[in-house]
Amino acid sequence: MMADSSTIEAFRKKLIEKGFEDLAKDLRENEIMKPHTSFRVGGPAQIYSEPSRTEEIVALSDTAKALGIPCFLMGNGSNLVISDEGIDGLVIRLGENFSTISSEEDPADPDAVLVTAGAGTLLIRLSSFAAKNSLTGLEFASGIPGSLGGAVFMNAGAYDHDMSEVIEKVTAISPSGEVRTWTKDELDLGYRKSCFMANGGIVCEAVLRLKKGDAELINSQIRTYTEKRTKSQPLNFPSAGSMFKRPEGHYTGALIEQAGLKGFSIGGAQVSEKHAGFVINKGDATAKDIDDLVRHIQKTIKEKFDVELQREVRFIGRGFN
Numbered sequence: 542m543m544a545d546s547s548t549i550e551a552f553r554k555k556l557i558e559k560g561f562e563d564l565a566k567d568l569r570e571n572e573i574m575k576p577h578t579s580f581r582v583g584g585p586a587q588i589y590s591e592p593s594r595t596e597e598i599v600a601l602s603d604t605a606k607a608l609g610i611p612c613f614l615m616g617n618g619s620n621l622v623i624s625d626e627g628i629d630g631l632v633i634r635l636g637e638n639f640s641t642i643s644s645e646e647d648p649a650d651p652d653a654v655l656v657t658a659g660a661g662t663l664l665i666r667l668s669s670f671a672a673k674n675s676l677t678g679l680e681f682a683s684g685i686p687g688s689l690g691g692a693v694f695m696n697a698g699a700y701d702h703d704m705s706e707v708i709e710k711v712t713a714i715s716p717s718g719e720v721r722t723w724t725k726d727e728l729d730l731g732y733r734k735s736c737f738m739a740n741g742g743i744v745c746e747a748v749l750r751l752k753k754g755d756a757e758l759i760n761s762q763i764r765t766y767t768e769k770r771t772k773s774q775p776l777n778f779p780s781a782g783s784m785f786k787r788p789e790g791h792y793t794g795a796l797i798e799q800a801g802l803k804g805f806s807i808g809g810a811q812v813s814e815k816h817a818g819f820v821i822n823k824g825d826a827t828a829k830d831i832d833d834l835v836r837h838i839q840k841t842i843k844e845k846f847d848v849e850l851q852r853e854v855r856f857i858g859r860g861f862n
């Protein structure tokens with residue numbers, strides 16, 4: 542799918558009218574998404590932007606709305622399979638430009654510190670900031686390769702912990718373009734679930750409440766988690782982590798292994814030999830290979846065990862939605 546240059550020109554014109562000349566100038570056409578995702582698949586985004594300020598995100602999404610163009614917001618691309626045929630409309634990526642971190646003592650609790658970070662901040666960096674400042678609560682996130690915004694959206698978690706334990710509040714842009722604060726209770730955080738999945742809000746910043754702790758214990762916990770990950774996960778192949786949500790009463794990896802699918806592949810996509818809950822890109826996988834393999838796994842598990850595996854990884858773009 543190639544961009545229709547009249548669409549981009551109309552987009553640029555609207556942004557310039559709103560006073561966002563630099564943003565208009567930096568819009569990219571037919572940006573290949575493959576390098577922007579951990580799975581290393583994905584065709585072109587019709588229009589692509591990496592804004593630096595919240596007002597720029599608002600201007601981009603308002604303009605898309607005004608022109609009737611779909612808009613998809615991504616973080617670090619570590620939970621995505623993007624279609625080989627690309628994505629229609631605008632893709633906004635929140636990266637380094639939204640990665641400030643600051644902290645202050647919690648006025649309500651002498652044992653806690655409030656850490657404020659931009660949505661593009663990598664969880665790995667945030668977890669290391671916490672460890673350096675002897676703050677506990679984010680050890681579980683030390684190996685999750687997503688951004689803070691993506692982690693809030695997904696309520697990312699590991700080792701029986703998740704973001705809901707540390708989130709205090711979130712600043713986000715509502716679908717109507719209003720920038721406001723969401724309290725923790727409003728976020729509707731559950732297993733790999735937040736209110737933003739239903740309401741389409743864009744997370745710009747989050748405040749996390751971390752506890753003062755012991756640097757040695759924090760670092761030792763991080764080392765333990767890192768060893769576990771390195772031993773059990775296929776980290777030397779591109780992937781998006783666990784492909785499926787954990788079905789109640791079962792372990793996904795064990796079900797897939799019992800079904801004889803460990804190592805099974807379609808094209809360049811393979812069920813990891815190291816961890817059957819991961820689908821990996823052996824090097825030349827297409828998004829279609831991954832989708833076909835995932836469908837095959839879901840069908841097999843349903844037939845053999847009457848269990849419905851739901852995708853945790855989000856499939857985005859032409860043909861997928």
Ligand SMILES: Cc1cc2nc3c(=O)[nH]c(=O)nc-3n(C[C@H](O)[C@H](O)[C@H](O)COP(=O)(O)OP(=O)(O)OC[C@H]3O[C@@H](n4cnc5c(N)ncnc54)[C@H](O)[C@@H]3O)c2cc1C
Nearest residue numbers: 616617618619620687688690691692697698699744781782
């Ligand atoms: C090797 C590996 C290991 C992993 N391990 C774990 C793990 O242990 N636990 C776990 O939970 N996940 C894990 N993941 C998956 C992934 O890292 C998380 O889901 C992460 O939270 C995704 O963040 P992201 O910034 O990459 O989001 P993306 O993949 O870019 O986007 C994911 C979704 O979040 C939305 N989104 C992103 N940013 C925002 C924002 N600012 N506002 C609103 N919506 C937004 C996007 O629209 C999209 O729907 C792993 C992935 C890999 C590759």
